[in-house]
Amino acid sequence: MTPTARKGRRDDGRPIVQEASTREERMAARVAAWRDRWDRQSKRDIDFTSTSSMEVAPIYTPLDLADTDPVEDIGLPGEYPYTRGVYDSMYRTRLWTMRQFAGFATAEETNERYHFLLDHGQTGLSVAFDLPTLMGYDSDHPMSEGEVGVCGVAIDSLADMETLFHGIPLDQVSTSMTINGPAIIFLALYVAVAEEQGTPPDKLRGTLQTDILKEYIAQKEWLFPPEPHLKIIVDMMAWCADNAPKWHPISISGYHIREAGSTAVQELAFTLADGFTYVEEGIRAGLDVDRFAPRLSFFWNAHNDFFEEVAKYRAARRIWARHMKERYGAKEPRSLLMRFHTQTAGCSLTEQQPENNIVRTAVQALAGVMGGTQSLHTNSMDETYALPTEKAVKIALRTQQVIAYESGVANVIDPLGGSYYVEALTNRMEAEAEAYFRQIESLGGVVAGIEEGFFQRELASAASRYQEEIDARRRVIVGVNEFIEQDERLEIPILRIDPRYEREQCDRVKKLRAKRDDAKYQAAMAGLRQAIRDEQNLMQPVLDAVRSYATVGEIVELMRDEYGTWREPSIF
């Protein structure tokens, strides 16, 4: 802190600067008088807490920011510690990327949806895969029955990937792929498709989620034990640094942690702790932190409590910058930037009166924008029933366009910066996250915490508390426990996935196995197995395997065979 910021602080019991101290005293007297008046007013009978059950004061004043240095702690956008934004000019230069997550049925159907979205002004692609793909099973595996193409697109091999991106120039769009366990296979598949289109890896822009730690914590889509997964992630970071410098090999994600029931502070703390773990793994493997850190990116939830969410993004930027600089010795300014994607909270949507979800999503999206997000997905109103219809997705995209072009919020950078409440909340969330970092460290780190069930317990108890508040009507959810409509009739259409897609996809993968060049396939798979045993970087052997039309399921099976599987402790 600078000396000027200490004006009015009485470390030794006497005023340092008479004038400022007087102002502070006058403010304190006013606040005390206000509190007397406030105490005499009746209050509504409800918990005045944030969505994360955090008590908030009825008002915030300059007294709450007495220890905050407006220069060093808040500063300006584009400068350390980046509380106000990662770029100098933010949305005046470029609006956030409007990126709707989409995928269903087969590659052919999803390709059509992508063309529809791009034609309606969407500026980036985001691939949703079905569960068999996410879990590394081919469509014709017994575990895949009933799940093929249902919650995303089914991709079994390079042939499906070629169809998925047909007619979409990969040197011109940026693509986000939400996949974690088999992420390295999908990096290889994307590189291979681009290669066929004549686009080299150094021209590719996009993101793979890859964040396996939050899978153990929240979403539970792992393939192997943590150790080999972390090794593969380091392989991807190293390969991208050398070959695909515009690609984000990992998107460190709080979204799923929040969806699984965490509070905002837990989302913030656990996600950043995961991020620190990847940085430490990279450094441990001998990579220079400034070589891979600029390509790390983040993915946050936007839940109902507007100010809590804005403060969370601001705190995340400041914490990341401080730790990267002070703890990990990053020197390159781009290594310090917490750049992020935001998605509105699926778990906040209600089945009752689904049209209300449009409004919830708009408020949440506004928080993401006021928090300085780099890209945004808005959920559709019908997602508590099924995957969204085309119309519902269009309304969700239009919501972003209204915020961007009509509301005026994109005109001013960090428009809530300097709000006593938002700054105090930013400070508090940072402090509470730091307390969690110390606790995680005392457990032996994130992986030890996962093995011990620490994160799973924290989430289960926060989720139960949230539900109890709703059940007891101490937290009002419109249409759920207040303003209920009896005999409500569903008046929106629901998307259905025809079961014939599963049969078609199973036939397709069987035919592919029969007609590919078997010698080439066998050689590539043997090469991959050897590379795993030799602990080499796996990116090249995986590329060779996908080019030989090895399926995702076959590659994962080979890797499971070498690395083993993992079961979590069941805690509720």
Added chain:
Amino acid sequence: MTEQKIRVLVGKPGLDGHDRGAKVVAAALRDAGMEVVYTGLHQTPEGIVEAALQEDVDVIALSILSGAHMTLLPRVLELMREAGMNDVLLTGGGIISKDDMQALAEMGVGQLFGPGTATGEIVEYIENWVNNRGAKVGTTS
């Protein structure tokens, strides 16, 4: 409430890892005085029915958010019938459309609960079902 504790198997069939709902419901049933067994993730229908038999449960409650309910729930029901579990309730919840709930009810699956359900409603449903079981045996199939 019955004299003996109601025994419930809470399960996650299929590949879906979204276990927030299953855990919240499991905790609520336990807090309401039931004996709860949670299977953990990624269970096959066969594994679930086998565990239900071994644990001698009154109720199987399955959570499915992946959209695979029209495959998984009928399969579990079929296996329950093969195993002669005619006095065991199959219920559950997740992202399931009203039409699908209707179709599953016609097959003999109990009530299914969507997002926004109060846990008390589930507790009450299970208690009522178990208390009236004598009258219901054989009528669900």
